[in-house]
Amino acid sequence: MNKLEIERLHFAYDKATAVIKGIDLVLDDRKTAIIGQNGSGKTTFVKLLKGLLRPDSGRILLDGTDLATLTVAQIAKKIGLVFQNPDDQIFKNTVLDEVMVGPLNIGQSRDEAMASSRAALAQVELVGVENVNPYDLNLAQRKMVALASILAMDTPVVIFDEPTMGQDVAGKAIIKKVIENLQAEGKSVLCILHDMDFAAAVFERIVVFSQGQLLLEGDAREVFSKKELLQQAYLDQPQAMKIAQALGIPGNLLSVEEVELALARPLR
Ligand SMILES: Nc1ncnc2c1ncn2[C@@H]1O[C@H](COP(=O)(O)OP(=O)(O)OP(=O)(O)O)[C@@H](O)[C@H]1O
Ligand SMILES: [Mg+2]
Numbered sequence: 001m002n003k004l005e006i007e008r009l010h011f012a013y014d015k016a017t018a019v020i021k022g023i024d025l026v027l028d029d030r031k032t033a034i035i036g037q038n039g040s041g042k043t044t045f046v047k048l049l050k051g052l053l054r055p056d057s058g059r060i061l062l063d064g065t066d067l068a069t070l071t072v073a074q075i076a077k078k079i080g081l082v083f084q085n086p087d088d089q090i091f092k093n094t095v096l097d098e099v100m101v102g103p104l105n106i107g108q109s110r111d112e113a114m115a116s117s118r119a120a121l122a123q124v125e126l127v128g129v130e131n132v133n134p135y136d137l138n139l140a141q142r143k144m145v146a147l148a149s150i151l152a153m154d155t156p157v158v159i160f161d162e163p164t165m166g167q168d169v170a171g172k173a174i175i176k177k178v179i180e181n182l183q184a185e186g187k188s189v190l191c192i193l194h195d196m197d198f199a200a201a202v203f204e205r206i207v208v209f210s211q212g213q214l215l216l217e218g219d220a221r222e223v224f225s226k227k228e229l230l231q232q233a234y235l236d237q238p239q240a241m242k243i244a245q246a247l248g249i250p251g252n253l254l255s256v257e258e259v260e261l262a263l264a265r266p267l268r
Contacts, residue, residue: 002063002078002156002188003027004049009058011048019044021212022058027190031183033199033220034192036209037234042192043084045209046159049190051075062157077106080155084162084192086139086146095121095137095145096130102153113152120151123181125174140166144174151178158182160191164198176202200224200238200254208233225252 004027011020019041034042047053049060051072060067062078080102083089092098096117103113121127124144129137134145147163163175172195179202182189193199199206199220206223208216210233216223224230224237236242244253249262 002186003061004157004188004190005059005061006049007059007061009045009048009060010056011044011053012056013044019212020048020055023212023214025207025214025217027188028205029188030204030219031179031189031202032191032205032207033203034190034207034209035194035196035199035233035235036215040209040233041212042209043161046081046161046190046192049159050079050081052081073105076102076153076155078155079157079159080150080153081159082143082147082150082161082163084165086134086142089146089149090134090142093133094131095126095134098134098145099149099152102149106153116152116154117148120148121145123151123174123178124148140168140171143167144171147175147178151182155187157188157190160189162192162194164193164195172198196224196236196238197240197255200240201257208235220254221252224254 006023006025009020009023010018012018023045036042044053048055051067051070067075090098092101099117099120100113103116108116121130124147126141126144126148134142137145143163143166150158164172167175179189191203203220206217206220207214208223215233216226216229224241227237230237238254240253240255240259244259244262253259253262
């Protein structure tokens, strides 16, 4: 089931400045992206979901169980979080050892962890670098190592914090496929993104954060059509939607593919 329910969540690092100010959200089967300007509380929110921070008030329920009653180790078996900065995650001397940390931590045997880590590295198309030091790879590759280590844990909920940042077109295509595979396996996927084009092309549901609150949420097409509200949160519409609007094509198009299809249709 993997149902995550967030109820009236509040959190502050320093009690004088609230960072998460009463968020209510139920994650469902839709691939969901969180967007919001810098400092709006996205990373803090997912750290709360992962149990790395504990709420000041409000609740997070995973399949009906309050996360507050679970240890970080118990949550680790259920919720995987790929950090925004891979260097906050990576500490082993070889790529394979690094990817195996997560699965070993949640109780996989060495053989299982080895097999799941190799499969995860293949999914992110990092093959042949198993014995390389992660710090001899570039940042985009290290982000893939960090991603693989979470995939290898096979958690029912997978959260990504800015996975596309610093990735080229090929890297983004790999991440898109990973996300689609996770959903096909019945897992819940939540992803923080600054890349509106990727969010629109890949995610079904969009959640907009603004100053620690939920400004807007819903199906991608509907959320991205709300230009004024997005501007209020210092966010832009996807390029494809802006181009389609400039060309007078109706329907709040989300991707270049949709624009191409619309242009190929005969004019009436
Ligand atoms: N460890 C911390 N201690 C104190 N304040 C923090 C800490 N981490 C984040 N903050 C503050 O909390 C607020 C929300 O930060 P957060 O990192 O959650 O935002 P974000 O939406 O992920 O931003 P970005 O898009 O830049 O990653 C910011 O004002 C930030 O300065
Ligand atoms: Mg962040």
